[in-house]
Amino acid sequence: MQLTYHTDYALRLLMYLALAGNRRATVEDVATSFGISRNHMMKVAHRLGRAGYVETIRGRSGGLRLKRDAGNIRVGAVVRDMEEGWQIVECFDSARNTCVIAGPCRLKGVFKEALAAYLAVLDRYTLADLMANTGQLGRRLGLGSAPVPKAAAPAF
């Protein structure tokens, strides 16, 4: 029942960027703040970019920033986009299934229903909901506790 490290790190990276606001944030910064390998974080940033969550600002003062407002990023959507192993039991993947009772057995339907209930909860929360304690989170990530200046915030 564990999520992959990629999904876990993706949620951390998105939270970091939401807290950073318009301040410069590089893959290096995020990796260092969380004590995670830069290489892993780079791969996660690349996938989040392709999935439309973050964008890269090029140049000397470049870095990463959220492409959408934190209030418009659903936790369920991030988990769906990042996770790859949705085959709870073997028969979920008909190409690889070897179970002889797949078909008459009702287990697949029960697990599909359970998975839908799991994702429905995640869909109720946005990235912004995860970060109600902005001040504490910012301090722990070395981003300070000051709110992002509204006037200078990038328009996205």
Place this chain on the structure above:
Amino acid sequence: MQLTYHTDYALRLLMYLALAGNRRATVEDVATSFGISRNHMMKVAHRLGRAGYVETIRGRSGGLRLKRDAGNIRVGAVVRDMEEGWQIVECFDSARNTCVIAGPCRLKGVFKEALAAYLAVLDRYTLADLMANTGQLGRRLGLGSAPVPKAAAPAF
């Protein structure tokens, strides 16, 4: 989001025994019917025995049988008893957590709620519910489609 093979095989073994009823069923029979290694199935049977789902009948005509009625075995209970990795994200395990924002971050609470919703669905179904298509299941497992003779059923 995958379950371990042990949990998957445990559910298959329990279904087999429910279908076999009072007929002799050995680990070998179950492993052969599902095309699974006998060694894996032996480990699963051992764990199910310790958790109180199956019992071993000793002697020449011995084997395994359900210790409880299939209608009294909840899918959620089996999954809880067999799965070991409930740490959806790193901060679920405080002894191993390295995430610096564990505490102020609300992700753990969201995933706990999602996991509870997932298990609540599994708790609504029993082993008996999984096997509505008794005839088809029995034929696929080489157990025939005849119902278990009531008079000879073991009293458990």
